[in-house]
Amino acid sequence: MDPLSLSATEASRRIHARELSCREFMQAALDRIAALNPTFNAIVNPAGPTNLLAQADARDAELAAGRSRGWLHGLPIAIKDAADAQGFPTTRGCVLLRDHRPGRDSVMVERLRAAGCIVIGKTNIPEFGLGSHTFNSLFGPTRNAWDPAVSAGGSSGGAAVVLARRMLPLADGSDFMGSLRNPAGWNHVFGLRPSQGRVPTGPGPDVWVDQLSTEGPMARTAGDLGRLLATQSGHDPRLPLSLQSDLGYAPPEAGDTRALQGLRVGWLGDLQGHLAMEDGVLAACGEALAALAAGGARVDEARLGTDPHALWDCWLTWRRALTGPRVAPLLHLPGARELIKPEALWEHDQSQGLGWTDFMRASQARTRYYHHMLDLFGHWDVLALPSAQVWPFPVQERWPRTIAGRTMDTYHRWMEVTIYATLAGLPAISMPAGFHPVRGWPMGLQLIAAPGADALLLRxxxxxxxxRPDFMARAPA
Incomplete structure (x- = not known):
């Protein structure tokens, strides 16, 4: 029996029943990582195996004494290299931060450790987490779990590949512009962007305005996804805007499809041609929509009902306002402009001309959009979109310059499909949808729900x- 083929929930059950030791699970993970990580480059700055096996032995001793730290007791996890985990560098994929070692865990990592996990290293990200393609000048690119010649997506690309290649049972990630959803879709796993404030992130330099990015869970099964989100969630006074309401999720019985019966699904597609889509993307999502309908959902075409051009302008303003200050503190370092990637410099430089009035107008536009989305959820339970507008592209490319003959005018325009959940602070899940008919690359379907309806998406x-049990069980060769 391969321990890493188990869901995290089943592995936890066996560990607690003393049918599987923490050492056995850790050794299996270390062996798999040693075999596959040189090719896929998903895990960076790993801890030494001797240290990790000693921690696993200590977890086994605790269980032998009748003590469990929680459902993650003894399970190995690698933390996305955007979150602080004491004992490991937080480089954010930037050469200038290669030696940055935080003195404490982030709130999320605190919670994972408290539930019993063993942190084994970090997962790779793009520099500063910018761009949905995981590569940087410090560690190099992470390669897609299904085809090492193409992108893994991002910015939680390392996390998605770790899951898909069965190196680890669970992964955390974060999502600003689809950073949980895009790599999940491209690697045939689940990724969930929680409602704004559901998972306290940081704390960082600002806890009031910088809320567009949120941490969240990735997993191979919906049950694992829900358990991990429940562990990550909950109010923390250091993050005053974190939600105080409970997640309200209880895993359904295996095989229970009642959540689909009568579910109103609004298919937004390519927004009546506004979003450029590569051939085959909409068809792959159509397979997932057909499965939802077969389970009892009512799937109909829907319209966003507001100007997507104005939303993109609003998005650019917010993105510049939040990204520029993240880059600025490093620019005083010698050679910074030569070492920081041009996309990050572009974000910073664009932010320098941004005035307070411009930002407030964008905030008001975002407010109007939020209220508009509340009205839409009076008609639909979930809104559906592809998780990406293109199939995974060659790993050596920085970003797609064109889609279906249309020029992309920024380095992130090709991921415009992800902004509609982010701007309104809505929960959104990426579910495996289908595969490229020739190349076998995965594609995901986004489902967006009303504010706070994370539990609905999990159900x-x-x-x-x-x-779709056989489809969901598919794994890379």
């Missing part, structure tokens, strides 16, 4: 999983 994902 729908579990029901969807039950309708």
């Amino acid at each position: 729908v994902a579990a029901a969807y999983e039950a309708t």
Whole structure:
């Protein structure tokens, strides 16, 4: 039996039943990582195996004495290299931060450790997490779990590949512009961007305005996804805007598809041609929509009902306002402009001309959009979109310059499909949808729900999983 083929939930059950030791699980993970990580480059700055096996032995001794730290007791996890984990560098994929070692865990990592996990290293990201393609000048590119010649997506690309290649049972990630959803879709796993404030992130230099990015879970099964989100969630007084409401999720019984019966699904597609889409993307999502309908959902075409051009302008303003200050503190270092990637410099330089009035107008536009989305959820339970506009592209490319003959005018325009959940602070899940008919690359389907409806998305994902068991069980060769 391969321990790494188990879901995290089943591995936890066996460990607690003393059918599988923490050492056995850790050794299996270390062996798999040693075999695969040189090719896929998903894990960076790993801890030494001797240290990790000693921690696993200590977890086994605790269980032998009748003590468990929680459901993650003894399970190995690698933390996305955007979150602080004491004992490991937080480089954010930047050469200038290669030696940056935080003195404490982030709130999320605190919670994972408290539940019993063993942190084994970090997962690779793009520099500063910018761009949905995981490569940087410090560690190099992470390669897609299904085809090492193409991108893994990003910015949680390392996390998605770790899951898909069965190196680890769970992964955390974060999502600003689809950074949980895009790599999940491209690697045939689940990724969930929680409601704004559901998972306290940081704390960082600002806890009031910088809320567009959020941490969240990735997993191979809907059950694992829900358990990990429950562990990550909950108010923390250091993050005053974190939600005080409970997640309200209980895993359904295996095979329960009742969450799909009567579910109103609004298919937004390419927004009536506004979004450039590569051939085959919409068809792959159509497979997932057909499965939802077969399970009892009502799937109909829907319209966003607001000007997407104005939303993009609003997005650019918010993105510049939040990204520029993240880059600025490093620019005083010698050679910084030569070492920082041009996309990050572009974000910073664009932010320098941004005035307070411009930002407030964008905030008001975002407010109007939020209220508009509340009205839409009076008609639909979930809105559906592809998780990406293109199939995974060659790993040596920085970003797609064109899609279906249309020029992309920024380095992130090709991921415009992800901004509609982010701007309104809505929960959104990426579920495996289909595969490229020739190349076998995965594609995901986004489902977006009303504010706070994270539990609905988890129930729908579990029901969807039950309708396509063979498809969901597919793994890279």
